[in-house]
């Protein structure tokens with residue numbers, strides 16, 4: 001028997017998705033006679049300690065991943081389960097993405113008190129989100145809405161919807177789906193209205209680059225299409241040096257058709273001003289995920305994305 005220590009944050013969502021990952025890895029190990037058993041180890045990150053502070057005010061990348069990465073480097077854990085959208089562009093020396101499993105729903109959704117959709121929210125409704133990306137796109141689509149910051153884990157945000165007089169809040173559908181709370185969702189926001197964050201709905205399983213056993217196990221858990229799409233989105237992210245603290249989104253998908261035998265990717269990227277006055281979007285298709293991410297980023301830079309992002313970073 002080989003015991004694999006799996007690191008995770010301790011939020012309801014992080015634990016839930018880690019348990020689901022472990023269940024699937026256990027099945028893979030059993031099927032292939034790899035003899036693994038798994039132990040989950042909870043690690044508190046800086047992001048968890050400051051959950052009540054607006055993240056864009058805290059700054060710093062990788063707030064939810066650094067302590068887990070240190071655990072990997074120290075040999076305290078053998079793999080870490082992260083939400084892909086929390087991952088900074090660069091990984092520390094010695095660590096790699098061991099697997100990107102199949103993606104959940106990448107869309108954002110709206111949870112209201114009694115309204116069936118975004119369009120049905122009354123004039124001037126109070127909407128809670130602390131994401132500049134969501135705020136920008138909401139204000140662009142509905143300038144009348146009042147956006148206010150709301151922080152905390154998914155569970156506490158759902159509680160605040162009632163307790164703090166919000167008419168609606170915005171969340172990633174993936175988190176609610178993974179927790180089995182999809183019946184709380186009032187409506188899904190199409191990417192034309194709200195382009196998701198880079199990596200949203202995907203997971204990142206990180207391990208040591210020199211751990212051949214883990215790399216072999218995790219390679220059986222990878223979803224090729226999700227991995228390609230995430231590579232394109234993260235290449236876009238890298239060019240624009242974004243994090244979850246800037247108003248930037250991207251979504252890529254693999255089309256069934258292939259050109260020259262390789263899967264064809266289509267990527268849409270957006271950069272917006274926090275007040276929603278400007279929302280720039282560009283799309284392109286290609287077979288090389290890194291080149292596609294750079295291409296779409298450069299198309300946006302040519303239209304002034306750099307100027308918008310520089311103003312936000314001020």
Ligand SMILES: NCc1[nH]cc(CCC(=O)O)c1CC(=O)O
Pocket residue numbers: 083084085086154170171172173174175199200201202244
């Ligand atoms: N910013 C926090 C965060 N990081 C990952 C998720 C869950 C969705 C996902 O895995 O993409 C969430 C919550 C949210 O945005 O609603």
